[in-house]
Every structure is written in structure tokens, then in C-alpha cells.
Amino acid sequence: MLKAKQSLLSCDQPLLIAAVERVASGLPPDKSGAIRTQHLGILLSIIVISGAGERATIQAIGHLTGMHISHVSKIAGKLFELGVVEREKTVASHGRGYQYCFHPIMNLSQLVSDLNAAGNKRGRG
Numbered sequence: 371m372l373k374a375k376q377s378l379l380s381c382d383q384p385l386l387i388a389a390v391e392r393v394a395s396g397l398p399p400d401k402s403g404a405i406r407t408q409h410l411g412i413l414l415s416i417i418v419i420s421g422a423g424e425r426a427t428i429q430a431i432g433h434l435t436g437m438h439i440s441h442v443s444k445i446a447g448k449l450f451e452l453g454v455v456e457r458e459k460t461v462a463s464h465g466r467g468y469q470y471c472f473h474p475i476m477n478l479s480q481l482v483s484d485l486n487a488a489g490n491k492r493g494r495g
Contacts, residue, residue: 386417389413389454389474389475390410390413392452392453392454393406393409393410393413393449393452393454394406394410396452397409397448408437408441408445409445409448409449411435412431412435412437412442412445412446412449413449413454413455413474415431415434415435416431416446416449416455416472416473416474417474418434419431419434420472420473420474425460425471426471426472426473427460427463427469427470427471427472428442428443428446428469428470429463429469431446431472446470446472449472450472453475454474454475455472455473455474455475456472456473456474456475457470457471457472457473458470458471458472458473459471
């Protein structure tokens with residue numbers, strides 16, 4: 371799937387840090403460390419697959435992580451809700467129906483401003 375000579379991460383370090391902070395702060399505090407780690411793993415998988423120039427579909431993410439596609443779909447949907455990935459509806463590989471293709475958000479300034487706004491709200495509480 372991934373070619374060895376390709377650069378796996380084509381993402382700026384500040385963007386990755388901001389995305390990790392968004393995931394960590396966006397999940398409810400009662401979620402276990404394992405759940406948080408799964409979310410971060412799926413985010414990293416999307417970054418790696420996209421950085422390799424391939425489509426980060428639920429099936430591709432599941433193949434890379436070894437997770438069942440229903441679980442990957444739920445977590446990827448949550449990452450979309452948190453605003454750290456974009457999703458695009460594409461024609462399914464078999465030609466019938468559709469599937470989502472995920473991409474990491476590359477708008478660092480938007481992520482940083484959202485994090486600052488969230489931090490300000492927490493500081494006032």
C-alpha cells in the first residue's frame with residue numbers, strides 16, 4: 371500500500387501539534403486513554419496515507435491499523451466533527467455507491483484560533 375521511498379509525513383509539526391491538542395481537548399473527559407489513543411492513531415493514519423498520495427478511505431485506514439471498518443468509520447466521523455480532518459464523498463472503488471475519503475486539515479491558522487477560543491472558554495469557567 372505505502373511505498374517505502376515516499377515521505378510519509380508531509381505535515382508541518384505545528385499543525386500536527388494543534389490537531390493532537392484539538393483531539394485531546396475535544397473528547398469528553400470520561401473517555402479512556404485507549405479511546406483517545408485510537409482517535410490519535412486514526413488521525414495519524416489519515417496523515418500518513420494522504421502524505422503517501424493515496425486515498426484515505428475507511429477501508430485503507432482499517433487495513434493500515436488492523437481495526438474493523440465500522441470502528442474506523444465512527445472514529446473518523448468524530449475527527450471530522452472535531453474539525454481536524456475533511457471528508458469528501460467519492461465513488462466507491464467497486465463503482466456503485468459512495469465512500470468517504472478523508473484528508474487532514476491544512477489550515478493551521480484556523481486550528482490555532484479555534485484552540486485559543488477553546489482555551490479562553492475553559493479559562494473563564
